[in-house]
Amino acid sequence: MNKAKVKSLVSENIVVVVLILLCIGFGTASNTFFSSRNVSNILSQMCTNALLASGLTYVIILGGIDISVGSVAGVAGIIASYAGLKFPNMGAPFAILLLVVTGILVGAVCGAINGVLIAYFDVIPMICTLSTMTALRGVAFIITGGQPVYGLPDSFSYLGAKRILPTESMPNGAVPVVVIFTVIVVVFMHVLLSRTVFGRHVFAVGSNRNVAHLSGINVRRVTMLSHTLCGVTAGLCGICIASKLQNGQPNAGDTYEMFAIASTVLGGTSLSGGSGSVARAMFGCAVIAVIKTGMDLLQIYSYWQNVVIGCIIILAVVLDMAQKRGRN
Amino acid sequence: MEPILQVKNISKEFPGVKALTDVSIDFYPGEVHTLVGENGAGKSTLIKIISGVYIPTSGQIFYEGKEMHFTAPGQAIDAGIAVIHQELSIAKDLTVAQNVWLGREKRKKNGLLDSARMNKETQDILDFMKVKLKATEIAGYLNAAQQQMIEIAKVISQNAKIVVMDEPTSSLSEHEIDALFEQVRILKEKNVSIIYITHRLKELTEICERVTVLRDGCKVDTMMVADVTEKQIVSSMVGREMGDYYNKHKHTQGKEMLRVEGLCRKGVFENISFTAYAGEILGFSGLVGAGRTEVMEAIFGAARLDAGKIYLEGQEVQLSNPREAIAHNIGFVTEDRRRTGLLLEKNIVENTSLPSLPAHKKALGFVNRAWEKEMANLYMEKLRVKAPNMYTILKTLSGGNQQKVILGKWLAADSNILILDEPTRGIDVNARSEFYALMNEFVENGGTIIMISSEMPEIIGVADRVIVMREGRISGEVTAEEINEQTLIGLASITSDAS
Numbered sequence: 097m098n099k100a101k102v103k104s105l106v107s108e109n110i111v112v113v114v115l116i117l118l119c120i121g122f123g124t125a126s127n128t129f130f131s132s133r134n135v136s137n138i139l140s141q142m143c144t145n146a147l148l149a150s151g152l153t154y155v156i157i158l159g160g161i162d163i164s165v166g167s168v169a170g171v172a173g174i175i176a177s178y179a180g181l182k183f184p185n186m187g188a189p190f191a192i193l194l195l196v197v198t199g200i201l202v203g204a205v206c207g208a209i210n211g212v213l214i215a216y217f218d219v220i221p222m223i224c225t226l227s228t229m230t231a232l233r234g235v236a237f238i239i240t241g242g243q244p245v246y247g248l249p250d251s252f253s254y255l256g257a258k259r260i261l262p263t264e265s266m267p268n269g270a271v272p273v274v275v276i277f278t279v280i281v282v283v284f285m286h287v288l289l290s291r292t293v294f295g296r297h298v299f300a301v302g303s304n305r306n307v308a309h310l311s312g313i314n315v316r317r318v319t320m321l322s323h324t325l326c327g328v329t330a331g332l333c334g335i336c337i338a339s340k341l342q343n344g345q346p347n348a349g350d351t352y353e354m355f356a357i358a359s360t361v362l363g364g365t366s367l368s369g370g371s372g373s374v375a376r377a378m379f380g381c382a383v384i385a386v387i388k389t390g391m392d393l394l395q396i397y398s399y400w401q402n403v404v405i406g407c408i409i410i411l412a413v414v415l416d417m418a419q420k421r422g423r424n
Numbered sequence: 425m426e427p428i429l430q431v432k433n434i435s436k437e438f439p440g441v442k443a444l445t446d447v448s449i450d451f452y453p454g455e456v457h458t459l460v461g462e463n464g465a466g467k468s469t470l471i472k473i474i475s476g477v478y479i480p481t482s483g484q485i486f487y488e489g490k491e492m493h494f495t496a497p498g499q500a501i502d503a504g505i506a507v508i509h510q511e512l513s514i515a516k517d518l519t520v521a522q523n524v525w526l527g528r529e530k531r532k533k534n535g536l537l538d539s540a541r542m543n544k545e546t547q548d549i550l551d552f553m554k555v556k557l558k559a560t561e562i563a564g565y566l567n568a569a570q571q572q573m574i575e576i577a578k579v580i581s582q583n584a585k586i587v588v589m590d591e592p593t594s595s596l597s598e599h600e601i602d603a604l605f606e607q608v609r610i611l612k613e614k615n616v617s618i619i620y621i622t623h624r625l626k627e628l629t630e631i632c633e634r635v636t637v638l639r640d641g642c643k644v645d646t647m648m649v650a651d652v653t654e655k656q657i658v659s660s661m662v663g664r665e666m667g668d669y670y671n672k673h674k675h676t677q678g679k680e681m682l683r684v685e686g687l688c689r690k691g692v693f694e695n696i697s698f699t700a701y702a703g704e705i706l707g708f709s710g711l712v713g714a715g716r717t718e719v720m721e722a723i724f725g726a727a728r729l730d731a732g733k734i735y736l737e738g739q740e741v742q743l744s745n746p747r748e749a750i751a752h753n754i755g756f757v758t759e760d761r762r763r764t765g766l767l768l769e770k771n772i773v774e775n776t777s778l779p780s781l782p783a784h785k786k787a788l789g790f791v792n793r794a795w796e797k798e799m800a801n802l803y804m805e806k807l808r809v810k811a812p813n814m815y816t817i818l819k820t821l822s823g824g825n826q827q828k829v830i831l832g833k834w835l836a837a838d839s840n841i842l843i844l845d846e847p848t849r850g851i852d853v854n855a856r857s858e859f860y861a862l863m864n865e866f867v868e869n870g871g872t873i874i875m876i877s878s879e880m881p882e883i884i885g886v887a888d889r890v891i892v893m894r895e896g897r898i899s900g901e902v903t904a905e906e907i908n909e910q911t912l913i914g915l916a917s918i919t920s921d922a923s
Contacts, residue, residue, distance in 0.1 A: 292789045293781045300778055303767040310726055310756060310764055311779040311833075312747035370769050 107419070111362050111379040118383060122390035129393060132265055136272065142385040143278040144169075144333045144349075148356035149363070149377040150285040151207075151329030154322040156360055157289075157302040159369025160221035162210060162326045165356060167232035169334030169349030172202040174236055176335045177245035177344025180252045188254040191339075195255055199335035200328050206232060207327015208320070215319035229353070236346040245344030256339030274336050281332060285325070286374035298322055302369035358409040359384050366416055384408075426489070428453045428617045429474070429505075429586055434483035436469050436641075443469040444480075444641045451586065456608060456618040456631050458649075461638035461661055462880055462913075467621050470638070471588050474619070475507045476500035488585075506584035508575045510591045516564030521546035523563050524578045549577045553607060569600035576607050580614075587611060588619045593627065594713050605631050623711045623917050625654045637661055662880065662909035670885025671857065673864045674904075677888070678702030680738060681872040682754075682841055684723060687732030692718045693896040696732070700841070700872050705863060707887025707907075708876040710916045715896040716876045717759055720843045724756045725749045736841075750779050755834025757827070759845040759876070765830050768819040772811060773800040775818055775829055780837040803832030807862060824855025831862060842866065844875045848882065860886055880909045892916050 106113060122129045148165045155162045176198040180186075183194065210228055213219045255277060259269025289295035297318045300308040309315050330349075337348045362380030365372025384405065391401050427450035436444040444466045451457050459467045472478040474485070476494030485492045487503060494500045497507075514523055521543045530538045530545075546559035555573050557566070563574060572592060579587050589608075593601045608631050611618060620632065628635055628649050635652070637644040637660045644660045679702050687696040693715035700706045708716045721727035723734060725743035734741055736752055743749045746756070758764040767775055777784075777796035784792045800814040807828040811821055818826055827847060834842055844863070848856045863886065867873055877883045883890055890902045892915035900915040 291791055291793075293785045293791055294789055296774065296778075296781055296791055299770070299774070300767060303769055304763075306764045307767055307778075310724070310746050310758065312745075312750040312782075313778075314745075314747065370767075 108364070110415075111364060111376065111383060114362075115379055115383050115386065118386045118390065122386065122393065126390070126393040129390065132263075132270065134389065134393070136259075136266065136270060138382075138385045138389050139275050140272040141389065142381050143272075143274045144336055144352065145355050145359055145384060146278050146282055146378055146381045147329045147333040147336065148352060149359040149381050150282045150374050151326035152356050152360045153285070153363075153365050153372050153374045153377045154289065154298055155221065155326045156357075156365050156367060157298055157369055157372045158319060158322055159302050160214065160319070160323075161357070161367075162207075162221065162225045162323065162330075163353045163357070164206070164210060164225040164229035164232060165326065165330035165333070166349040166352040167229045167236065168203055168206040168327055168330035169337060169352060170236040170346060171206065171232050171239075172199050172331035172334030173338030173348045174239055174245060174344040174346060175202050177248060177252075177338050178239075180248045181245070184249050186249060186251050188251045188258075191249070191251040192255050195252075195335040195339055196332070199331040199333075201331070203328040203331020203334070204324050205327070206331070207324040210327065211320035211323030214323060215316040233347075233350070236348075240344065240346045242346060244346070248342050250342070253339050253342040256336050257342070274340065277336070281329065282374060282378060285329065288325075289374055294318070294321070299370065302371075304370075354409070355384055355405065358405060358412065361409060361412045361416065364416075366420070367413060368416075368420065425452055427451055428488060430486040431470070431474065432484045432486065434470070434473060434480045434485070436466075436473060436478060437481045442641055444473075446483075447638070447641075447643045448483075449636050449643065449646060451617045451619060452634075453585070453617045454612050454615045455633040456612065456620050458620045458622060458628055458632045458635045459638060460622070460625070460628075460635060460657060462878075465638040465661075466641040467638055468590070469641075471507065471590060471619065471621065474500070474586075475505055475588060501582065501584075504583065504585040505588070506579045506582055506586070507588040508572070508579065508590065508592060510594060512568070512571050512575055514563045514571045514574060517562065519543075519560050519562055520550070520557055520566075520574050520577070521559040523574050524549070524559075524581050526578075528582075545581065546577060549580050553577065553580070553610060555607075568595045569597075569603065572596070572604060573607070576611070579611075584616065586617045586619065588621075590621045591623065592620075593622065593624060601627075625657055625917055628654075628657070658910060658913050661913065670860055670882070671864065672885055673868070675703050675705065675864075675867050675888050677704050678870060681736065682723075682874075683735040683738075685733045685735075687719060687722060687734075688730050689718065689722060689728060690730050691896075693722075693893075696893075696898060698891055698898065698901075700874055702840075702870050702872050703867050704888045705867055705873045705875055705886055707883040707890040708874065708893065709880070709883045709890050709912050710878070710893035710899075712878055714893040714916070716893050717845055719893075720756065720845060720874065720876065723749070724754060724843060726756070750837060750839075753837070753839050754841045754843065755779075755837060755839030757830050757834065757842065757844045757847055759849070761823075761826055761830060766818050766826055769817060771815045771817055772804065772809070772829055773797060773814050776800045776803060776833050776836050778833060783837075799836040800832075803829075803835055806835075807832050808858065822855070824851040824859070827851060827855070827859060828862075831859075835866075840870070841872045841874070844873060846876060846878065848877075848879075880912055883912065884908065 128134055152162060176195050179194055179198050210225055213224045214221050256274050258273045259271060260273060261269055261271045263270045297313050300313055301315050301318050305315055334349055338344050359380035360377045361367060362383050363377035365377060388401060429451040432448050434444055434447045461467055473480050476497045476499050479495060515526060524546045525542045530542050532538045543559045550557050550559060557570060557573060563571060592604060596604060608618060632649045634646060635649050636646040637657060639661060681700055681702050683699040685697045688694040696719050710716055718727060722729045725745045725748055734743060741752060762768060773796055776799050781791060784795050786792050804814060809825050809828045811825060848859055863873055875887060884907050888904060890907055891898055892900045892912060894916055902911055
């Protein structure tokens with residue numbers, strides 16, 4: 097392998113390099129960073145963000161954005177909680193089914209609203225989802241009257257809070273159920289994007305809408321479906337939060353969109369569209385999760401964490417644009 | 425009389441192309457000097473050099489007797505050379521006055537905009553031009569002709585001594601053209617030197633003093649308009665040696681493939697009827713803007729049709745989007761491959777398979793990756809695409825190879841009717857020759873090609889039959905033996921006998 101190849105390999109996988117460096121950094125600064133408890137924590141905290149990022153990858157590849165995902169998650173969590181109240185004696189499998197179905201339905205409806213507005217009414221994605229973000233957050237507060245939805249059975253929290261496969265150091269289980277669930281969703285989203293005709297069409301529309309249209313692709317339908325998918329993953333994120341908390345919070349998922357967008361962009365999905373990958377976005381999620389827990393371990397004030405995350409997003413976007421310019 | 429502007433022995437080379445060779449022209453104040461020539465003759469390159477957009481490879485420019493070295497358009501404007509482009513540069517949300525002073529806004533002593541003064545001075549210019557426009561009107565509400573008046577007002581406000589007008593009449597009606605010529609005469613009275621580009625030869629006798637004919641980047645001659653006829657100008661525009669790299673084949677016309685009747689889109693084209701047969705290359709000739717591309721886009725379902733019928737092999741079809749056209753085995757190689765032809769950031773495989781992926785998908789909608797690799801491989805070999813491998817990103821390929829990939833993409837989609845819009849634009853001679861051979865092979869296997877080309881020699885060298893369009897209508901059809909430049913240019917540009 098020559099120098100140029102190494103260089104391009106590093107620059108293409110910069111997020112992996114950053115992740116390794118961060119782990120080494122935090123690992124030396126804090127002796128509990130690599131403990132199995134902490135690793136398991138990082139993984140379960142990653143999940144909500146990973147779900148959002150897996151759907152966001154689609155709309156960002158299209159050259160769009162969805163900043164309403166946090167609000168969609170909030171609404172989905174509340175509706176799932178109200179649904180859960182109706183079945184006080186449900187078992188864990190039924191609870192999981194109830195949560196997942198509600199998450200998919202609520203998410204699909206919200207995502208489809210964005211999709212219709214963006215694909216068929218040509219509303220700019222940023223403005224459209226900014227509006228739905230505000231409106232859906234309002235809906236969450238109206239439904240609940242501003243109060244959390246309490247009184248859910250324990251089975252409701254199986255998906256979000258339960259761990260399985262106990263070990264000696266972690267008698268309550270080493271693997272959080274939510275991690276398994278997230279892995280299933282993320283793998284599905286990754287395969288859909290990278291291996292199917294629909295996924296290929298997403299890339300084509302994001303690369304050049306005109307070419308896609310003239311190659312017989314239904315650009316509006318692809319846009320509409322991508323936003324619906326993004327809504328579905330946001331809905332699934334919302335039910336995971338509600339399940340973990342065992343209640344429905346009207347402000348759940350607030351500001352999550354920023355972390356999800358940051359993860360996606362860190363994972364190399366270009367904000368100008370056309371390229372990206374769900375798998376790589378997961379590395380972006382890992383970077384964000386490592387930074388957050390690392391800063392927690394080092395007892396860095398949480399307000400500073402927001403400043404750091406904000407700066408990281410800017411850095412990622414500047415690097416992306418610089419790379420684009422270099423290529424042209 | 426001293427010339428105000430002299431270009432002397434100007435040459436301009438681009439990588440692989442010599443756009444201008446040793447061109448010398450004198451321009452005089454108070455005169456309209458027209459540049460004529462076919463597309464690619466070097467007119468645009470010359471005006472870009474005069475206006476400072478391009479720097480000549482060699483040669484000199486003398487302006488008011490002094491040698492000038494423009495390195496940016498701003499310098500030419502400051503010196504008094506203004507250009508009115510074919511595509512008007514009007515900010516639609518601003519007022520007439522704001523457009524006139526755009527970038528040169530007048531200020532008061534306190535640094536704020538002096539709108540009152542700009543409005544007044546603009547109004548004075550408009551009144552001087554005898555144009556019924558208000559300085560405070562929003563430009564976007566005005567029609568093309570009125571917007572052009574803004575450009576002229578701008579030129580007057582700049583006190584330009586030389587005004588370049590690039591096909592100013594191409595989007596105007598007869599009546600509006602008269603109004604424009606009135607302004608040209610006013611500019612002439614102000615002793616402005618006007619460099620005028622047009623394809624409409626009959627305009628020459630109305631406003632021009634001198635005409636320079638360019639051909640293949642060389643100056644053929646400068647003549648006084650009063651001394652020559654349209655026919656003489658046409659014959660000096662043509663008469664080039666035609667290389668045999670077209671490798672013209674005589675094809676045998678097969679069955680009827682595509683027939684259109686009375687196609688119409690209001691204000692763009694009307695009453696378009698023609699038939700294309702299997703085993704022929706049907707050329708579409710005409711000037712840029714004659715409506716050829718728009719007709720083809722409409723047939724391909726990519727643009728609206730107001731009226732008309734489309735028949736494929738005798739059956740009437742509705743093609744309301746490109747998907748349906750592709751399903752009927754029509755392929756469309758667009759004029760601008762970077763903007764509408766290719767996914768530049770994607771590789772050869774992804775580009776080749778794009779239109780035909782849905783037809784070859786596997787269960788559950790999975791991409792048939794073995795099939796698409798096979799296709800990419802097949803057409804890379806068949807079309808001799810020069811690339812390191814099939815995962816090469818398209819934008820790293822040369823224009824000729826990019827064009828071959830586009831052709832491959834439509835062949836992989838089993839197209840039997842190919843619409844090629846300016847297929848060899850920006851491609852070097854060797855790649856062209858290869859491309860023509862591939863076109864011949866395609867029709868000899870029973871395919872139909874409809875080729876739009878603005879280059880006369882290409883149309884003559886390749887097409888079996890030529891339809892000429894002018895101003896949105898078919899102005900004539902020419903078959904095998906009669907295809908020559910005089911006939912085609914006549915049908916495309918001489919409007920005198922028609923009006």
